Amino acid sequence: MDYFHNMDYFHKFGIYTTIMNFERTKEKLHILADAAKYDVSCSSSGSNRSNKNKGLGNSTGMGICHSYTEDGRCVSLLKILLTNHCIFDCAYCVTRKSNDIKRAAFKIQEVVDLTINFYRRNYIEGLFLSSGIFKSPDFTMERLIAVAKKLREEENFNGYIHLKSIPGASDELMYEAGLYADRLSVNIEIPTISGLKLLAPDKKHEDFLKPMFKVKNEIIRYTSEKKIIRSTPKYAPAGQSTQMIVGATGESDKDIMYSATHFYKKYNMKRVYYSGYVPVANDSRLPAIGTQVPMLRENRLYQTDWLLRFYGFSVNELLNDTHPNLDITVDPKLSWALRNLNLFPVNINTSDRQMLARIPGVGMRSVHKIIKARTFRNLNWEHLKKIGVALNRAKYFILCDSQDWERKDLEAEQIKGLILKTSSGKFRNQYSSQLSLFN
């Protein structure tokens, strides 16, 4: 390999620049990954970008989690901030202006090099790039787009790119962002307008909604134009998402889920994420540092989200003025079923898909199997167990090909008691009234 060939190689793989500043890059990566970790979105699915002309990478419909952190969250994308310099002072945010922390900023080329080299080693599915807002929203958005553009056009990169829509960014930039990114997201963070006024006084609610609205309309335009002109350039094929912080401003589960439903319906969101607030400031408006992260509540909200998106529930069945908060001790479907015992028992062998999906302990996978299997014969307890139904919950709500019916004439409270007694929840220690002796 001659000298010039060698240099060419270095440029191609971006190793040259990175070697030079290895220690500095390491420090920046530490600061800017640490600051980005509170964004919980890690999805790398739903896109469709194939590898053309022997380029690098592809993204199929299915995402891949390449690793998991010790807190059990998926690592699928290189999730970093371009910079943690920020002109805003949002109380809940670790990079707020008034916070005394180390600041750093990546060069565009550095982010490109890191992404490419991590991707080539199969560490990641792609890049998740967010940023503190420096100078102005448009100035910041331009830099984010520059990274994505460079990856797509110069590196022939077909992996996944998730860009943050910066609140207040112009429509022109949001259009350009969608040409290079697979997914765009803007985090609403605070589910209520009053909460936002309290914690982020210099941000306007409309600033969050504007880029969201633009992206939604562009996606609609793209899908309709695509039908006529096949070569219409892709626009954010994996759609957009948003995130809400849970447990920072005393909002109810109803507030959160109603506003999530609003975003799903009004903005065609692919996902709404719920992030249990991790205290990062000593501020009288917020839970103090050291307060436990509301992980169980977060879990219940995700379960509700799934019931809304995949199980055919509507939000007012699960949360309403009489039940503004989810039951912490049992999952939301079981909680709903216990309030509506008049709809049960459901006959496994005759009921329709919608009703099967409403039985506690029966997931969509089991629903599918039940419907397939029952065309061959009537199902009994043994079949259901083998298929994978969680009978410890389901048995009180179903009839099958057997004389036994578990519920008999039990009341809702009795059923709940029996289920709790025979199961072991992963968060049980958090709400058990029984004192444990040894911890």
Added chain:
Amino acid sequence: METLEQTNKSFETKSRTFIYDGSFNGFLTAVFIGFEQKMSHADIQPNTSVQNGLFTETETIFTNLEKAKRVWNGVKNRSSTAIKNIYFAFLSEQKGIEPLLYCYIQKLMQCTENNTSNFTDDCILKINQLAHKVGREKHRMEAFVRFQLTKDDVYFAIIEPDFNVLPLVSKHFRSRYADQQWIIYDAKRNYGLYFNLEAVEIVNLDLQNTFANSIHENTAFKSEEYDYQQLWNNYFQSTNIKSRINKKLHTQHVPKRYWKYLSEKKVS
């Protein structure tokens, strides 16, 4: 009279063992011959682990691509799910998988309707579950492969999967890393895939050194390789939220048996 004849027949066939070469085509050939001889059960075993009964008669099956293809097409015409399930379950390499698959194929061919989704049948459910397990392992390998760049510009990775999933991941890596040379080597089964920028070929290597994620650097790799591993390792630490620690969930997602080749799990 007829019933006696049938029992006799099944008695005869029960005590016959087919030995095949361990390849999928070899197995399909054995199935073909089993069907040809109208055997109700077929004790099919790979030549690597033959267990003979005292009075069993063994018959060596020579792989015949033509016969294998006929079984493949026959099943595929019935159901594409079935052919996928059969191939995936076969790669699980579980002991006694062959007779179970034979029974599965029999059930499939006997029935006029598509009964691959008859989950009340033990044999069908079992094959389904095994195929599901192998599918999960395939997906895991797509995630857990960690390439290291060698001095001759080959991205090199070692895996030790529970099941023989290398044939299943080839396409994924080929379409993803079309512009780099790579090798994924199954150290457990001692063969690997090498992509030479044009096509994937099967290679057997004599691995003298261990390439696990130990802190000892190996001279086969470029020096900047270890810089990137360090960056990745640091990233992995920084992105963790300590106040949300949940080690149980962590090991559930990344079981310990895979840590050996994960660079972010490097032991110091």
